[in-house]
Amino acid sequence: MIARRTVRARAPLGALAGVVGFLAFVEFTSGVLQGYYTPMLTDIARHLRIHDADVNWLEGSQLMLSALIVPIFAKLGDMVGHKRMLLVSTALTAIASLALPFTDSFAVFLIAWALQGFYVVWLPLEIALIWSRSRSTGAGAAVTAKAAGLLVAALEAGAISGALVGGALVDALPLWLVLLIPGIAVAVCFVVILFGVTESPDPNGGRFDTTGAVLLTFALLAFTGGLSLLRLDAGLTAWALVLVGLALIWPFALWELRHPDPLIDVRMFADASLWPVFLTAGLFGVSVLGAQAPLSTFARTDPSVHGYGLGTAGFATSLIIGFYLIAMIVGALLYPLAARRVTPRATLIGATLLVAAGYLLFLPFHASYGQVVTNMAIAGIGSGALVAALPAAAAAAAPLAQTGVATGLTNAVKTVGGAIASCIFGIALLNGAAEVADSTAGSFAGYVTVWIVCGGTAVLAAGALTLVPRTAFTDRAPDPAATATGTTSSL
Missing domain, CATH: 1.10.287 (Helix Hairpins)
Known part of the structure; x- marks a missing residue:
């Protein structure tokens, strides 16, 4: 048995640059959706006449739908084409986004907000599309990792733009007008995909399970x-x-x-390279998805009334989110560089430990604006690297016919992790809340629970990743001797 060598050469995007550019616009739009609403969650809660803790119902419903659709859309992408499913999911996201400004009913808003979650399938479908076009070059993993870093950088740039614009507009305009803007952006995104993105080659076909x-x-x-x-x-x-x-x-x-031809090849969960990635994605979802609303409402809580929080207005809250997202851009762009210098596995472990450090630092340091920004920056670097790395790693390790499914599973289990965390955090923030009858602030003990759980799950993820083979998720070149004899060696 002849060992294969890891390919560490630089892998330029080359002919894929145009496709990646258009997909970067798609991810910029996705980022706008993810960042735009966060500074105004308290305003939305007041508009809908609900408690701050009930904001987690919005997150929870969207995460629940996302968990359902990602495996299905990922499989359909492998079967009929990744671009086609991108178009379908974008159309559904646009319809839901355009419904939000025109209701003050919590039930209707909740349904539209949940349906807006179709955007979560964009990144795994894009990564699968890029992998399907680059795998024949012999440097598919390296190209996909670099493209993933660029896409996530675009995503977070969109999130920064969305958070800053959303935070500024919510202080100046009627809420219905502020909520209209994302729907228009998604509609433009649909046109970009339709005319700017080419379909992935050779869909698998078959019958849907x-x-x-x-x-x-x-x-x-x-x-x-x-x-x-x-x-x-x-x-x-x-x-x-x-x-x-x-x-x-x-x-x-x-x-x-x-x-x-299963919807999900469950044998992937027994693969030594894949199961720690899926577990890490689920644990990572706790912080990157479940903790968004609590961090926003903590910043908006008035310390002069409740004894904790920062008491920030909408724009000041958006700046905290902006610093976090800038850190995520840095982490996403550094991931392919660090992975090439060491290994993807070591880079993933380092990223999870940064997430753990950032959230655990909240326990002693949460009283000032600077402390919160510093903690979020540390967690953000690790989070950005993980957002880029997890689908790229899954694509590199998955069977060829399950590329979209594998990348989708990283998002699906991340979404499930976020849904679980959203439920736990909602209960934690509600229990022990301020005893003032008309108070809508979450409890300080609840926020401490959020920080401990986010830090602890990141530590567990780092431990799981140590079990991954050292050279996993890297491109491999056949040994020259094997090539000369016309055979392909295997580990």
Whole structure:
């Protein structure tokens, strides 16, 4: 058995530069959606007449839908084309975004907000498209990692722009007009994809695994629905739904193992290179998705009334988010450089430890604006690297016919992790809240819980990644001797 050598040569984007450029615009739009609303979550809560802790219902509903659609859209992307599914998801996102400005009903707003979550499939579909076009070059992993870094940089630049503009506009314009802008941006994004992005080569085709999709949908709906009910009443019904959701994973897995073209090849969860990536994605979702609303509401909480928080206005809150997102851009751009200098595995471990350090520093340092910004910058560098690295790593390690599914799974399990965290954090912020009857602020103990959980899950992710083979997620070149004999060596 002849060992293969890792390819460490620089991998220019070359002919893919045009495609990456258009996809970068798509990710910029995705970033606008992710950053724009955060500074105004308190204003949205007042508009809808709900408690600050109930803002997590918005996040939770969107994350629940995202967990359902990412595996399905990723598989359809492998089957019928990644561009086609990008167009479908963008159209649905635009419709939902344009509905938000025209309602003050919490129920209607919640449904539209959830449907807006279709944008979460964009990045995994884009990474799969780039991998499918670059794998024949022999440097697919390196090219995909570099492209992923650029896409995530564009995403975070959009998030910065969205946060800064959103924070400024919410202090100056009627809320309905402020909420209209993202929908227009997504509509423009649809046109860019339609005319600027070419389809991935050689879709796999085949028949869609409808039974698998139904089983997975019931499992995720029961599980995430039970988590949502736990926020209202930790009774028998809520716990029963959670257990039913977990139990349904077993028949789903059995069905997928027997299916010739499964929705998800569950054997990937036993792969030594892939299962730690999926676990890391889920644990990472706790902080990068579940902690967004609590961090915003903590900054907006008035310390003169409650004894904690920063008491910032909308624009000042957006600046904190902006510094965090700038740090994420730095982390995303540094990831391919660091991965080439050491290994992708070591870079992933370092990124998770930065996330852990950033959130755990909140425990002693949270009383001033500068402390919060510093903590978020440290966590942001690690988070940016992980957002870029996880789908690229999954694409490099996955079977060719499951590239889109593997990249989608990093987002799907990240979304599930965020949904779980959103539920836990919502309960934590509500319990022990200020005793003033008309208070809408979350409890300080709840915020401490958020910081500990985010830091702890990042430490666990770092531990899981130490089990990945050292040279995982790298391009490999066949040994010259094997090439000369016309054979392909394997590890």
